[in-house]
Amino acid sequence: MISKGEGFPCWNPPRPPNRPPKEIVPGDVGTVDAKESFRKLYNIWEDEDTIREFLHDEDFQVPFQELVERDDHHFVEGYALYSGAESTVVPIAGAGWSFTFTARNAEGACLALTDPASVDSLTEGCSQAVGDFIKQNADGLYSFARARGLQSYTKSPLYFVTSCTKTRSWGMASFINAERECPMKLEPVPSPSNPDQTAFRWTETKQFGKFCTSRPGGVPGVQDQPLFLDGWKLATSEQYRSEWRKSKVAGKVSRRDRDGDNSGSGSLGGSSHQGGYGPQFGGPSSSSNPSGSSHDYGGQAGGQGRSYDSGGTSNLGQDAGEGPLSQQELVRSLLETLKTNHPSDFLNKLMLLEFEASYALTHDNDWKFTLKGLRWDKNGFMTLMNALQREYPFEYRNGIAFFKDSWAPSEAASAGQRVIDGVDVPGSPALPPIDDTDDDDALMDDQDEGSGKTAPATHFPYVYGSQHLQASSSTMQEAMLVDTDAPRPLYHPRSDATPPGVTPPTTAETALVDQILVALDCEKEGVLTAGAVRGRFSSNVLPEGELTTILGLSDPEHSGILTKTELVMSLRMVPGT
Structure with a gap:
C-alpha cells in the first residue's frame, strides 16, 4: 500500500475490549512498524512540561502547534484501496457496502472502508519546525522515550507523527501465493450482539490466509483505527545503542566529547571517515562540506551537543558512529531494511553509514512521492536509489544526518505516465479527478461547497489513481472500482524497457x-x-x-x-x- 502515496500503511488490529479508545494525533511520539503498528510513548505538546522537568532544562521549548483544518471525508464510506487485485463495491440498502476483491497477482493487499476516514495534520511549516526541533533535541527526546518504556525497543527508531489518516472501522486482507481470479468478499451481516447494528465478515477467503480481519464500528465518534501515518523517523546508530546498553548498568549514558567539527564531514573522534556513498551518488566526498543548515543541531555552539543520561542529567559528548563496512556488508545491511516495509528505515540506515552519525532523521515525504505507484520491492528500491543518485540530498551537522530542505522528490513517473504495481500505464492520471465536472458518468452534480470537491452519488467511492468509477447511468445502484492495468503474468514475460526516471x-x-x-x-x-x-x-x-x-x-x-x-x-x- 506504499504505492498509494498516502504515507506509511499502519493498520492496527482490533483494540482489546479492556483498552480505552485513543486516537493517534499529530505530536504523538512512539515506535511504528508494519507488524506492531504504532505504540505511543508520549506527545511533545501534551508532555512538554514533563519533558522539561525530566531534562532539567528550563530552555526546552516545543514549536507552536498549527493544524490544518480536519478533513473529515478524506476517504468516504465504501472506498476501497488495493494492490495486486481488482475490486467491486456494491451498495446494500440499509446495510452499507459489499466488497469483492479478486487477486490478479501472486501477492497483494486490500483495504475496505466500512466507515469514513479523516485526516489530522500539521501545517507544512509546523511539520518542518518539528523536524528542526527534533534535530536540536535528539538526545533529550530519546532519553525521555527510554524513560517512558523504550528500553524494550532499543533498536526501534522514534516516530514523530505529523499526520494521521484514521477511521472507526475497516476491513483488510493480504495474500501471498494466491491463485489468480480467486475472489474474497467482505459483506455486511447483523451484529451478533445487536441485530439492529451492522457488522462485517470476510467470506470466500481460502486463498487469503496470510491475514484477514474485519472490525465492526467501535466507539461512536472515536476514530481509533489508523490507516496511514506521516511523520519524522529518528534512528540511532548501532554503536550508540551499544554504548547506551553498556552504560545502563552504571545508570549513566556517556558520549565521548565531540571534536567541534561543524563541517558535516563525517569525521568523528579525530579520525577521517571516507563516506561510503557521497562520491558514488555524485555528491560531495566526506572531506568536503555539503551546504549546511544554519541550525546548531547539537544544541551548543562549535559542535558541542547536549546529551542526557537516563535520569535526564545533561552531558556533553561525541557521537559514536557505525564504523566503516565493506561494500558487501554495506549492501547486505541496506537490504535488511527492506524487511521493515518502511522506506524511512532504509534512508536512515544509509545516512548512518554515510556519515558514521549518531542519529539520522527522515520524513515520509522524503520518499513517498518518489515511490507513488511502486511497491517497496526491488523496483521501488532501485527507483529511490536512482533519485538519490541524481541529486545528493543529505546534510550532516553535529552528529545528525538528514535531508536538505531543498530536497523535493518528484513522483515516480513524468507527467502523463505512472507506474502501477510495476507496470507502465501511459496516460493514467496521477491524482484522483474528483473535481472533474465533465466526468458525468462517474460523478453526480452534488457539490460540497466547503471542500470544492464533487461528491459521488450516494457516497460512491472516490476515484483513486488508476481506478475509475463505473456506474449505471440509469439507476446508479452499482459501483465498480476497476484497475485499468492490463492483466499480466505473475513473473513472466517482463519488459526490459528502462523504467521511468532511470538512466x-x-x-x-x-x-x-x-x-x-x-x-x-x-x-x-x-x-x-x-x-x-x-x-x-x-x-x-x-x-x-x-x-x-x-x-x-x-x-x-x-x-x-x-x-x-x-x-x-x-x-x-x-x-x-
Whole structure:
C-alpha cells in the first residue's frame, strides 16, 4: 500500500475490549512498524512540561502547534484501496457496502472502508519546525522515550507523527501465493450482539490466509483505527545503542566529547571517515562540506551537543558512529531494511553509514512521492536509489544526518505516465479527478461547497489513481472500482524497457552485462540465481561474492528471473563495476 502515496500503511488490529479508545494525533511520539503498528510513548505538546522537568532544562521549548483544518471525508464510506487485485463495491440498502476483491497477482493487499476516514495534520511549516526541533533535541527526546518504556525497543527508531489518516472501522486482507481470479468478499451481516447494528465478515477467503480481519464500528465518534501515518523517523546508530546498553548498568549514558567539527564531514573522534556513498551518488566526498543548515543541531555552539543520561542529567559528548563496512556488508545491511516495509528505515540506515552519525532523521515525504505507484520491492528500491543518485540530498551537522530542505522528490513517473504495481500505464492520471465536472458518468452534480470537491452519488467511492468509477447511468445502484492495468503474468514475460526516471544503460554497462550473461551461460532471463553464479561464474568478469551480492540485490524475492536493465541497475550499486 506504499504505492498509494498516502504515507506509511499502519493498520492496527482490533483494540482489546479492556483498552480505552485513543486516537493517534499529530505530536504523538512512539515506535511504528508494519507488524506492531504504532505504540505511543508520549506527545511533545501534551508532555512538554514533563519533558522539561525530566531534562532539567528550563530552555526546552516545543514549536507552536498549527493544524490544518480536519478533513473529515478524506476517504468516504465504501472506498476501497488495493494492490495486486481488482475490486467491486456494491451498495446494500440499509446495510452499507459489499466488497469483492479478486487477486490478479501472486501477492497483494486490500483495504475496505466500512466507515469514513479523516485526516489530522500539521501545517507544512509546523511539520518542518518539528523536524528542526527534533534535530536540536535528539538526545533529550530519546532519553525521555527510554524513560517512558523504550528500553524494550532499543533498536526501534522514534516516530514523530505529523499526520494521521484514521477511521472507526475497516476491513483488510493480504495474500501471498494466491491463485489468480480467486475472489474474497467482505459483506455486511447483523451484529451478533445487536441485530439492529451492522457488522462485517470476510467470506470466500481460502486463498487469503496470510491475514484477514474485519472490525465492526467501535466507539461512536472515536476514530481509533489508523490507516496511514506521516511523520519524522529518528534512528540511532548501532554503536550508540551499544554504548547506551553498556552504560545502563552504571545508570549513566556517556558520549565521548565531540571534536567541534561543524563541517558535516563525517569525521568523528579525530579520525577521517571516507563516506561510503557521497562520491558514488555524485555528491560531495566526506572531506568536503555539503551546504549546511544554519541550525546548531547539537544544541551548543562549535559542535558541542547536549546529551542526557537516563535520569535526564545533561552531558556533553561525541557521537559514536557505525564504523566503516565493506561494500558487501554495506549492501547486505541496506537490504535488511527492506524487511521493515518502511522506506524511512532504509534512508536512515544509509545516512548512518554515510556519515558514521549518531542519529539520522527522515520524513515520509522524503520518499513517498518518489515511490507513488511502486511497491517497496526491488523496483521501488532501485527507483529511490536512482533519485538519490541524481541529486545528493543529505546534510550532516553535529552528529545528525538528514535531508536538505531543498530536497523535493518528484513522483515516480513524468507527467502523463505512472507506474502501477510495476507496470507502465501511459496516460493514467496521477491524482484522483474528483473535481472533474465533465466526468458525468462517474460523478453526480452534488457539490460540497466547503471542500470544492464533487461528491459521488450516494457516497460512491472516490476515484483513486488508476481506478475509475463505473456506474449505471440509469439507476446508479452499482459501483465498480476497476484497475485499468492490463492483466499480466505473475513473473513472466517482463519488459526490459528502462523504467521511468532511470538512466538508460550505457554502452559499457550493456557490454559488462553481456559478459556476465555469457559467463553464466544464460543469455536469456530465468536462471540468474546465486546458485548459478557459484556453479558457473568465471571470476575474470567480477569476483563471485560481488556478483552474488548484485544478484541478491536485483532479485530479493529469489524468483530467478531478471532483465538486463535490472542487472544494470544493480551493477550501479557496487563500486568498481
